[in-house]
Amino acid sequence: MKLITDIVTDILTKAVIESFGDTIDKNEIAIQFTKDINLGHLQTNIALVSSKKLLKNPREVAQLIIDNISTGEVIEKLEIAGPGFINFYLNPKFISLYINDFNPSSWTYDLDIEQGTTVIDYSSPNIAKRMHIAHLRSTIIGDSIKRVYKFLKRKVVADNHLGDWGTQFGKLIVGYKRWLDKDAYNENSLEELERIYVKFEQESANDETLLPEARAELKKLQDGDEQNKALWQDFIDTSIKEYNKLYKRLDVEFDTYWGESYYFDSMPLVIDELISKNIAKESQGALIVEFDESENLHPCLIRKSDGATLYATSDLACIKKKMETYDLNKLIYVTDDRQSDHFKQFFRVSEMLDWNVNNIHVSFGLMKFADAHFSSRKGNVIRLETLLDEAESRALKIVEEKNPDLSTEEKKEIARVVGIGAVKYSDLSQNRSSTFVFDWDKNLSFEGNTSPYLQYVYARIQSILRKADFDNSIKQDLVFSTEIENKLVLQLTKYHSIILKTAETCKPNIIADYIYELAQMFNTFYNAINIIKSEGIEKHSRLVLINKVADTIKSGLDLLGIEVLDRM
RNA sequence: GGGUCCAUAGCUCAGCUGGAUAGAGCAUCGCCCUUCUAAGGCGAGGGUCAGAGGUUCGAAUCCUCUUGGGCCUACCA
Numbered sequence: 001m002k003l004i005t006d007i008v009t010d011i012l013t014k015a016v017i018e019s020f021g022d023t024i025d026k027n028e029i030a031i032q033f034t035k036d037i038n039l040g041h042l043q044t045n046i047a048l049v050s051s052k053k054l055l056k057n058p059r060e061v062a063q064l065i066i067d068n069i070s071t072g073e074v075i076e077k078l079e080i081a082g083p084g085f086i087n088f089y090l091n092p093k094f095i096s097l098y099i100n101d102f103n104p105s106s107w108t109y110d111l112d113i114e115q116g117t118t119v120i121d122y123s124s125p126n127i128a129k130r131m132h133i134a135h136l137r138s139t140i141i142g143d144s145i146k147r148v149y150k151f152l153k154r155k156v157v158a159d160n161h162l163g164d165w166g167t168q169f170g171k172l173i174v175g176y177k178r179w180l181d182k183d184a185y186n187e188n189s190l191e192e193l194e195r196i197y198v199k200f201e202q203e204s205a206n207d208e209t210l211l212p213e214a215r216a217e218l219k220k221l222q223d224g225d226e227q228n229k230a231l232w233q234d235f236i237d238t239s240i241k242e243y244n245k246l247y248k249r250l251d252v253e254f255d256t257y258w259g260e261s262y263y264f265d266s267m268p269l270v271i272d273e274l275i276s277k278n279i280a281k282e283s284q285g286a287l288i289v290e291f292d293e294s295e296n297l298h299p300c301l302i303r304k305s306d307g308a309t310l311y312a313t314s315d316l317a318c319i320k321k322k323m324e325t326y327d328l329n330k331l332i333y334v335t336d337d338r339q340s341d342h343f344k345q346f347f348r349v350s351e352m353l354d355w356n357v358n359n360i361h362v363s364f365g366l367m368k369f370a371d372a373h374f375s376s377r378k379g380n381v382i383r384l385e386t387l388l389d390e391a392e393s394r395a396l397k398i399v400e401e402k403n404p405d406l407s408t409e410e411k412k413e414i415a416r417v418v419g420i421g422a423v424k425y426s427d428l429s430q431n432r433s434s435t436f437v438f439d440w441d442k443n444l445s446f447e448g449n450t451s452p453y454l455q456y457v458y459a460r461i462q463s464i465l466r467k468a469d470f471d472n473s474i475k476q477d478l479v480f481s482t483e484i485e486n487k488l489v490l491q492l493t494k495y496h497s498i499i500l501k502t503a504e505t506c507k508p509n510i511i512a513d514y515i516y517e518l519a520q521m522f523n524t525f526y527n528a529i530n531i532i533k534s535e536g537i538e539k540h541s542r543l544v545l546i547n548k549v550a551d552t553i554k555s556g557l558d559l560l561g562i563e564v565l566d567r568m
Numbered sequence: 569g570g571g572u573c574c575a576u577a578g579c580u581c582a583g584c585u586g587g588a589u590a591g592a593g594c595a596u597c598g599c600c601c602u603u604c605u606a607a608g609g610c611g612a613g614g615g616u617c618a619g620a621g622g623u624u625c626g627a628a629u630c631c632u633c634u635u636g637g638g639c640c641u642a643c644c645a
Contacts, residue, residue, distance in 0.1 A: 034588095058625075081588075082588050083588080083626075126645080163645065284643085288642065296570075296571050297571085298571090299642055301643055304642095310642095311644075337573065338640065339640085340639085342640090345642095363573090365573085365574090366639080398607070402605085434582095437580070441594095447593085448592080448594065449593050450607085452607055460605055464605090509582075516593095524610090526604080526608080528610095531604060
C-alpha cells in the first residue's frame with residue numbers, strides 16, 4: 001500500500017526525468033495537497049523551483065512535464081495554474097477504489113520503518129506532591145506521542161521518570177521529623193506530605209538552619225541511612241498509588257516507573273567514564289563539563305563540591321541504563337521549555353561520550369493563569385483531580401439537559417468520556433510550544449473546536465448508520481457528485497500523511513486540527529444533504545463515506561487518547 | 569549582560585522545513601429544528617500577521633536589526 005502523495009510523486013518523478021533527465025534534483029520533486037479542491041487534489045511547484053536552472057519560464061517547464069504524464073487510471077486531468085503550478089485531478093474511479101479500501105486505523109505502508117526502540121519519558125511527577133494541572137501537559141502530550149508511535153508500528157517504551165531523588169527529600173525528611181501529623185498522614189498521606197513541604201518552605205524563609213539541615217538529611221539518604229531510606233520508600237509507595245488513580249482516569253499507561261533513584265548505581269560509572277575520557281574536569285571543587293564557546297551553554301555540573309550528584313548526572317546515567325536495557329534508537333523527553341538548556345547540556349555531553357542515541361527534547365510552554373504562574377510554594381495550584389471532577393460534573397449537567405431520557409448509568413458514562421475528552425483536547429489542540437493560559441470556561445467548553453464537538457459528529461454518524469441499516473460488507477463503486485462530498489473524500493486521503501507528520505514533529509495538535517476540519521466538513525454535508533433520504537448508489541456512497549469519516553475521527557481521537565461514544 | 573522562545577481579528581489560538589484570496593473558536597449581529605442528534609449549520613462585520621530592512625518569481629513563514637514580553641543564566645529539578 002502507498003500513500004496517495006507517494007503514488008502521484010512517483011508519476012511526477014518519472015515525467016520529470018523523461019523531460020529533463022537528471023538536471024532536476026529528485027529530492028526537489030514534491031507533491032502537496034491543494035488548499036482548495038477547485039485547484040485539483042494535489043499540486044506541485046516543481047516547475048517554479050526548477051525554472052531558473054532550466055533557463056525556461058515556469059509555465060513552459062510545467063507544460064513539458066505535463067506532456068510526459070499520461071492521464072488514465074490515477075490522474076484524470078492536469079492543469080497549469082497561476083505562475084506555474086501543476087494541479088493534479090484524481091480519477092473518480094481511483095478515488096472510489098481508494099475510499100473503499102481506506103482503513104484509517106491501520107497502518108499498512110512499508111515506509112517509515114524506524115529500527116530500534118524509542119523510549120518516551122513523560123509525566124514524571126515529583127514524589128510526595130499531588131499532581132496539579134501543570135502535570136497535564138507532559139502526561140497527555142507524551143501519551144499521544146506514544147500512541148502515534150505505536151500506530152506507526154514503532155517499538156516504544158513509555159517511562160515515567162519519577163522525581164524520587166531530589167532535594168525535596170531532604171526537606172521532606174526534616175519536615176516529617178519536625179511537624180508531621182500522624183493522623184493526617186494516615187488519612188491522606190500525600191496531602192500531609194504536601195503540607196509539611198509547604199511548611200518547610202515557609203519556615204526556612206525565617207530560619208537559616210533549615211536548609212543546611214535538609215541538605216544533610218539528603219546526603220544521609222544518598223549515603224544509605226536506614227531510617228531515611230525507609231521514609232523515602234514510604235513516600236514513593238504512597239505517591240505512586242495516588243498517581244495511578246489519576247492515570248487510570250486519564251487512560252494513560254506506563255511500561256516502566258524508573259525514577260531517578262533507579263539510576264543511582266550507574267551514576268559513578270558515568271562519572272568514571274567522563275573522567276577517563278577527559279571530558280569532565282574539576283572546577284571550584286565540583287566536577288563539570290565545559291563546552292565550546294560557540295555552543296552558548298554554561299558548563300554542565302556533574303558532581304557538586306559536596307560530592308552529591310545532580311540532575312544531569314542522573315539523566316546521563318539514565319541514557320546509559322537504557323542503552324544497556326534496550327536496542328535503543330531514540331529517547332524522547334517531554335518537559336516544559338524552562339529546561340531546554342539543561343537538555344542541550346547533557347545531550348551534548350552524551351555526544352561527547354560517543355553514545356549512539358538520538359536524544360530529543362519535546363518541550364512545551366508552561367501552563368499558567370492569565371495573570372499568574374502556578375506554584376506549589378504559593379499554593380495557587382489547581383489539583384488535577386479537581387479539574388477532572390469539575391469537567392465530568394459540567395458534562396453531566398449538559399447531558400442531563402440534552403438527553404434527560406437516558407439512564408443514569410449512561411449519562412454518567414457520557415459525562416466521563418466527554419469531560420475527560422474536553423480537558424485533554426483543549427490542551428492537545430494547541431501547539432505545544434505556546435504558553436498555555438488556563439481558564440475554566442475555555443478549557444471545559446463543550447462547543448466549537450472541542451472534543452465534544454468531534455464526539456458529537458461521531459455519535460451523529462453512528463445514529464445515521466443505525467437508522468439506515470448500513471451494511472459495511474457490501475462493496476460497489478462509489479459516486480460522489482457534490483463539492484462537499486469531494487472535499488470530505490480529499491480530507492480522508494490526507495489522514496495517514498497527517499499521522500506521519502505528527503510523528504516527525506511530535507505535535508499532536510496537527511491531528512487535532514485535521515479531525516476538526518474533517519468534522520466541520522461533515523457537519524456542512526449533514527446540514528446540506530439528507531443522507532438517509534438519498535437513493536441507490538448515491539445513498540450507498542454517502543453511507544460508506546460517513547462511515548469512513550466516523551472511523552477516522554475515532555482513530556484520530558484515539559491517537560489523542562480520547563474516547564468516542566455511540567450516543568451522546 | 570549572554571542565551572532562548574514568543575508577538576497573527578475585541579479575546580483565546582491555528583497556520584511557520586516559503587506557494588495561489590491569512591483561518592478557526594469565543595464574543596457581536598441576522599437566519600435555519602413538522603427534515604438523519606441544534607453539543608449543529610448558513611451568513612455578516614472584524615487584520616499594517618509588533619515595526620523596519622533583506623533574500624526570492626513568491627514571505628505571516630527564511631535572514632538582519634529595532635521595540636515589547638516569557639523563560640533560563642554552574643553546586644534545584
